[in-house]
Amino acid sequence: MKKLFAVALLVGCLALPAQETRHETSHATGNPAIDNKPNSPAVPDVFAVSGHLDRIVVLRFKFGTDLLAGLKQMIAQEKIKNAVILSGFGSVRGYQVHQVSNRDLPSKDMFIKNPTAPADIIGMSGMVMDGRVHPHITLANAEHSFGGHLEPDTQVFTFAVITLGVLDDKIDMSRFDDSTYR
Numbered sequence: 001m002k003k004l005f006a007v008a009l010l011v012g013c014l015a016l017p018a019q020e021t022r023h024e025t026s027h028a029t030g031n032p033a034i035d036n037k038p039n040s041p042a043v044p045d046v047f048a049v050s051g052h053l054d055r056i057v058v059l060r061f062k063f064g065t066d067l068l069a070g071l072k073q074m075i076a077q078e079k080i081k082n083a084v085i086l087s088g089f090g091s092v093r094g095y096q097v098h099q100v101s102n103r104d105l106p107s108k109d110m111f112i113k114n115p116t117a118p119a120d121i122i123g124m125s126g127m128v129m130d131g132r133v134h135p136h137i138t139l140a141n142a143e144h145s146f147g148g149h150l151e152p153d154t155q156v157f158t159f160a161v162i163t164l165g166v167l168d169d170k171i172d173m174s175r176f177d178d179s180t181y182r
Helices: 002-014 067-077
Strands: 021-026 053-062 083-100 108-114 119-129 132-140 145-150 155-167
Touching: 053 067, 053 083, 067 132, 067 145, 067 155, 083 132, 108 145, 119 145, 119 155
Parallel strands: none
Antiparallel strands: 021 108, 053 155, 083 108, 083 119, 083 145, 083 155, 119 132, 132 145
């Protein structure tokens, strides 16, 4: 009887779905002069670039697609150098995002992953700079809304749609994603 109970308990544990996991990482470069660099008066508090949208690209992702991998694939396929993410909606079967988790430099990120938690995509924003994508996503389930930087293993459920506003290739957006430019 004890063996039967132990086997039943083991089988029951194996059938449990994966739960949310969290781990924190630091963006430290190992060089304190860079990691703790103060703001420079030579760097403006705010700066802007101006241009026009060259075109709008609407992407649709089917069930099972990794949202980030698909986005990167389409940016390359469509030869997009610079763009803004105008919107995103749909649903996911599981997700992984990261969020900033401290207030001092160097920054730290909390990676949050749940491969079995469905959620609706409430919105997306971000940029494509020189072909590199920096996407943020907002998700919601029955309990709460949450989000952060989109990571691999965010798998589309019913479908997802992302709309990109493609900018002129000549626009220099290199500093928009540079955390050392301060």
